[in-house]
Amino acid sequence: MLKVVLTTGDHDGIGLEVTAKALHKMGPQKGVQFFLWRKDGISSKYLKLIDQKFTRITVDDLEEALKIEGPYLVDIASDLTPAHWVEQTAKACFQKKVDAMATAPLSKTSIKEAGFKDLGHTDILKRVSKVKSVHMGFIGDHFNVVLATGHLPIAQVTKHLSFSVVAEALLHANQVRKSLPPAQQKKPIGILGLNPHAGENGLIGQEELLIFPNLKSFAKEHKIPIEGPLVPDAAFFPENWKKYSVYVALYHDQGLIPFKMIHGQDSGVHISLGIPFVRTSVDHGTAKDIFGKNKANPSSMLDAIRWAIKLARQHS
Ligand SMILES: NC(=O)c1ccc[n+]([C@@H]2O[C@H](COP(=O)([O-])OP(=O)(O)OC[C@H]3O[C@@H](n4cnc5c(N)ncnc54)[C@H](O)[C@@H]3O)[C@@H](O)[C@H]2O)c1
Numbered sequence: 001m002l003k004v005v006l007t008t009g010d011h012d013g014i015g016l017e018v019t020a021k022a023l024h025k026m027g028p029q030k031g032v033q034f035f036l037w038r039k040d041g042i043s044s045k046y047l048k049l050i051d052q053k054f055t056r057i058t059v060d061d062l063e064e065a066l067k068i069e070g071p072y073l074v075d076i077a078s079d080l081t082p083a084h085w086v087e088q089t090a091k092a093c094f095q096k097k098v099d100a101m102a103t104a105p106l107s108k109t110s111i112k113e114a115g116f117k118d119l120g121h122t123d124i125l126k127r128v129s130k131v132k133s134v135h136m137g138f139i140g141d142h143f144n145v146v147l148a149t150g151h152l153p154i155a156q157v158t159k160h161l162s163f164s165v166v167a168e169a170l171l172h173a174n175q176v177r178k179s180l181p182p183a184q185q186k187k188p189i190g191i192l193g194l195n196p197h198a199g200e201n202g203l204i205g206q207e208e209l210l211i212f213p214n215l216k217s218f219a220k221e222h223k224i225p226i227e228g229p230l231v232p233d234a235a236f237f238p239e240n241w242k243k244y245s246v247y248v249a250l251y252h253d254q255g256l257i258p259f260k261m262i263h264g265q266d267s268g269v270h271i272s273l274g275i276p277f278v279r280t281s282v283d284h285g286t287a288k289d290i291f292g293k294n295k296a297n298p299s300s301m302l303d304a305i306r307w308a309i310k311l312a313r314q315h316s
């Protein structure tokens, strides 16, 4: 049985709602045991939804939960913070006690309030895994994006960008390319430029001239098909989506504004690249403005759980 752990994120966000709705929609999955972290003492509305499809057993910690075998959904009613749920699950994944984790949205503020220095799940996973670089990858129905830099203030992006930063992102984007259906795998990875008009041969910034000549040799050496620097304001025209297996965006919003505009809440999965286990997530946030209103769309969480299972099967 694959053990897949779901964390439900901020207590006052839509995490539990989208997770319960997603589980209700997908029902039990052959060969998969689900574990669900949630706050102790919550209203039973969403648990009742889960109970329509699953036999649920409640415990109060992960260690206890992992001892339970059989056709149950194991519900962890916890008084730890949601950031601790993520950290404990990541440790269990790292120790191979768990096969995959799918996370509902967690605010960076709540991670800070839990006493952690990490900026997001990605940083928690990187710390637990002790790896040098982790990249955020986003898989969508229309196109896929890998971010070369993460949660970095915009003022620091140019200081941080270098050939080696983009080359590491390219290697992770290539992992995404190789996991795509054969026809898509053949398409190059499109790497965006940084400046307006991709620098226009150095007239509007030097970053493209500093990064891309080396990147092209690096890609050739690693047999990775690439194109770039793509002109950022034209790269995401719909007619270009099918030209590239993956886009590499140089900073967070360069890739996520188009990705979220197009995929909205209807699809889109976030995959952590560079950690030694499977972690997927939604492509939206905590949506506190609609907390408790039963308005949250669970499609991204449903995709995140499906991808966690698919990737865990490939890993096992
Ligand atoms: N995977 C994650 O853990 C993750 C991802 C993104 C953002 N965040 C965090 O979430 C918090 C809020 O982020 P934000 O305000 O930038 O974006 P957000 O996605 O929470 O909200 C943007 C808008 O989209 C709506 N929305 C989001 N998801 C929806 C859904 N499933 N169904 C219906 N409407 C939905 C919201 O109601 C809001 O109007 C921040 O603290 C951020 O750090 C976490």
Ligand SMILES: N[C@H](C(=O)O)[C@H](O)COP(=O)(O)O
Pocket: 106, 119, 120, 121, 122, 123, 136, 256, 270, 281, 282, 283, 284, 285
């Ligand atoms: N950049 C992500 C997004 O907008 O979807 C997000 O903030 C999630 O980050 P973590 O997975 O590191 O929490």
